[in-house]
Amino acid sequence: xxxxxxxxxxxxxxxxxxxxxxxxxxxxxxxxxxxxxxxxxxxxxxxxxxxxxxxxxxxxxxxxxxxxxxxxxxxxxxxxxxxxxxxxxxxxxxxxxxxxxxxxxxxxxxxxxxxxxxxxxxxxxxxxxxxxxxxxxxxxxxxxxxxxxxxxxxxxxxxxxxxxxxxxxxxxxxxxxxxxxxxxxxxxxxxxxxxxxxxxxxxxxxxxxxxxxxxxxxxxxxxxxxxxxxxxxxxxxxxxxxxxxxxx
Numbered sequence: 001x002x003x004x005x006x007x008x009x010x011x012x013x014x015x016x017x018x019x020x021x022x023x024x025x026x027x028x029x030x031x032x033x034x035x036x037x038x039x040x041x042x043x044x045x046x047x048x049x050x051x052x053x054x055x056x057x058x059x060x061x062x063x064x065x066x067x068x069x070x071x072x073x074x075x076x077x078x079x080x081x082x083x084x085x086x087x088x089x090x091x092x093x094x095x096x097x098x099x100x101x102x103x104x105x106x107x108x109x110x111x112x113x114x115x116x117x118x119x120x121x122x123x124x125x126x127x128x129x130x131x132x133x134x135x136x137x138x139x140x141x142x143x144x145x146x147x148x149x150x151x152x153x154x155x156x157x158x159x160x161x162x163x164x165x166x167x168x169x170x171x172x173x174x175x176x177x178x179x180x181x182x183x184x185x186x187x188x189x190x191x192x193x194x195x196x197x198x199x200x201x202x203x204x205x206x207x208x209x210x211x212x213x214x215x216x217x218x219x220x221x222x223x224x225x226x227x228x229x230x231x232x233x234x235x236x237x238x239x240x241x242x243x244x245x246x247x248x
Contacts, residue, residue, distance in 0.1 A: 010036040010193055011162055015066035018056045025064065026052040027217045039184070039194040041225060043201040043238060044214035050197040051093065053214065054166050058090040059083050070162070085112065089155035093167040096151035099140030103131050106139050106150055110157030124153040127186065145176025152183065163187065165196040181207060201239055205229050213238055
């Protein structure tokens with residue numbers, strides 16, 4: 001395992017408080033711990049602060065209090081491009097591809113070193129063969145699931161150690177939802193740590209090492225993903241009322 005912060009985590013937030021409007025906090029004192037090699041999912045009702053948490057980790061929202069720590073380094077206040085160079089990538093939920101550019105041009109935009117772009121693109125096509133088949137196609141003419149694969153592929157171009165995903169299955173056809181989750185597992189198995197905000201809470205928690213439940217911008221529950229699925233209180237409040245369906 002690589003070096004980590006003092007609490008043993010690869011990535012952590014410590015007492016994170018953030019918001020968009022002065023004096024209105026979306027997040028309040030949020031603690032998150034992500035160990036190397038894990039998939040960690042954040043769930044919660046609409047407006048709970050899930051996307052704000054991911055954006056705060058990646059430097060898109062400046063925390064008012066607290067810290068973001070990666071491998072023992074305080075990243076709080078750094079811009080996204082500096083965070084990317086430290087080994088973290090982010091896939092937003094919306095507007096996550098350059099629609100007028102081809103698949104290959106989108107991937108080239110994600111390269112940190114132009115000299116290695118071709119090698120990295122070949123590696124991305126191995127993960128997402130569909131992108132290779134459509135490498136000259138304009139991203140704006142692709143299906144939602146294909147665009148999501150492209151956004152994930154571009155985020156993997158810099159070879160991140162941590163990948164942040166904001167609602168990767170949102171708005172996708174059912175066949176693509178399962179395909180995206182399978183790719184998340186594949187990417188994780190290749191050594192990339194995943195932090196995922198996801199509306200499909202049952203499916204996401206079932207594949208996660210650990211999960212967090214945010215409510216009104218604060219930590220409400222945390223624990224192993226499958227234990228959260230089995231928790232009657234979590235099921236009642238956040239999973240539609242019944243304890244988990246078995247997800248193997």
